[in-house]
Amino acid sequence: MHTFSVTESQPRRCVFPFAAEASQVAGLRQAVRAELALWGMSALADEAQLIVTELASNVVKHVGQGSVATLVLDAGPNQLRMELHDKSGKEPQHLHPACDEESGRGLLILGALSTTWGTVRTTAGKAVWCELPLALDETRRRIQRATTVMEAYGPAVGSPAAWLPDRAVLEESVTSLILDVLHWLTAQGLDPDDILDRAQTHFEAEAV
Secondary structure, eight states, X not given: OOOEEOOTTXXXXXXXXXXXXXXXXXXXHHHHHHHHHHTTOGGGHHHHHHHHHHHHHHHHHHTOTTOEEEEEEEEXXXXXXXXXXXXXXXXXXXXXXXXXXXXXXXXXXHHHHOSEEEEEEOSSSEEEEEEEESSOOXXXXXXXXXXXXXXXXXXXXXXOOTTSSOHHHHHHHHHHHHHHHHHHHHHTTOOHHHHHHHHHHHHHHHHO
């Protein structure tokens, strides 16, 4: 995978060609984090990496293993725009949140993290794009922190990373983490039920 920035008139635009394979996706995540650090946007790195993984994994599943694709990062004054181009004209389906289809989870993540997103037809196929605000709100900060925790938790218990495109892996990893926290709370002499009730109350209030 090669990385290059375009002309000085657009110093914060970068293009990452890659093949839709697991090893390439891992390298793509690292390249995105490194580029955002150079741009002074490290605060967006966790969210950007999560979105990139979902979009690239969708290409692996629905376009084909090894398919040629391109990620474009374009930083404006108020947002970071991310575009993933592939050679398939098939647009992502809008699936119900309860659906078990992996592509549905990717769309939910886009909706939760980005201010806006969509798809556009290109001469070669399509591009899925989204925009991340440079200023994070509280919901995005919570998602970012949870992503950081799950990145560390998966390897700690010998499980794949929680963001892999497998709903069963995601649910098992999160359930295990919550179970560990409940045991920890009990060991600290705290009431797990009380903590869960308080967390649910805060979650419902923030979701309004």
